[in-house]
Amino acid sequence: MPKRRANKRTVLEALTNQRWLEDIQGQMSSDAVMEYLVLWDLIEGVVLQQDSPDQHIWRLSSSGQYTAKSAYDALFQGAISFAPYERIWKSWAPPKCQFFMWLVAHRRCWTADRLARRNLPHPARCPLCDQVEEDIQHLLVGCVFARQFWFDLLRQVGLAVLAPQPCDTSFDEWWSKDDQSVTGDMRKGLNSLIILGSWTIWRHRNDCVFNGATPSIAAALVMAKDEAHLWSMSGAKGLSLLTTMGVG
């Protein structure tokens, strides 16, 4: 079938006097003959409605009309979704903390293991526990300091059972497990709290590395408490819900 004609031929033209038959050229294989007969049957059933125009429907948006967004999103169909999406971006946390969590999820924080790989100056051992080499998983869940910190932090809201155990070595797995163990508003609050905790640990770690502070759980907890207070004041509903529940 000539391409040029295929690009022009409308259904109206094709169906008047069976003009579409003229478009088919050359020898037909047996498969083609089969297809041709099926097509013939299908087209027999088509009735033209002279008074109503064709309706074109944009399948990708619910309204049936073109939108640039629907077209753009369609170009990403089949892409792998990002598991911690809701936990990070749907939580109530300041954007800079969400950005930090995004970096954590992609493992791109400048912890000692990544500095070492690039031969950059780095602390030899985890600055918080001084026992093992530091990486982001260790810093946030594996470290004894972090575990103690999480336990104390979560105990204040009555969720001490959710604190990471020695068997939890991956921050991501621990977080998704915790996330699934609570529901509703509590979930949002818990996610905010976990972001708050991670952010506090990270800040405390940086304090120790760059400002020569000594690691202290009490100091970290005070920092977290102040920060939580600020967050609640500026509208972190889930977080305040958690804290009031914990107190009451």
Next chain:
Amino acid sequence: MTRAGRVVQVQFVLTSMVVYQLMATDLPTWALKAIDKIRRGFLWRGRKEAQGGHCLIAWPKVCRARELGGLGISDLKLLGYALRVRWPWLKKTKPNKPWASLPLQVSKEIECLLAIAVTTTVGNCASTLFWKDNWLDGKSI
């Protein structure tokens, strides 16, 4: 400014500035690259240039929706396709536009996207292509 703040600026200021051009023209790859360079530099360092070491995450990853592990910054090439599908679409749905009879040049990718996106319920069949459009039970011949 924090990086989170710069993400917003990149998406809503630097990217919006090119939307108009992207809608009208198929910008060459070198131009898109140059624009990306500026966007990337601003995101990671707050200035025009950034070295590889300043960028913590590869740019194609950053240019994904947040659901897909990016920062919700638009990918210019794909955004261009999405914006320019509007022309063949309008040509089909609003044949009384003054430019509708003029030849319209669209790239292969856009044609494919249009073919996937549009189905037709036939009426008088005057604006439906027999061999190309999805008009028989939502499929093409």
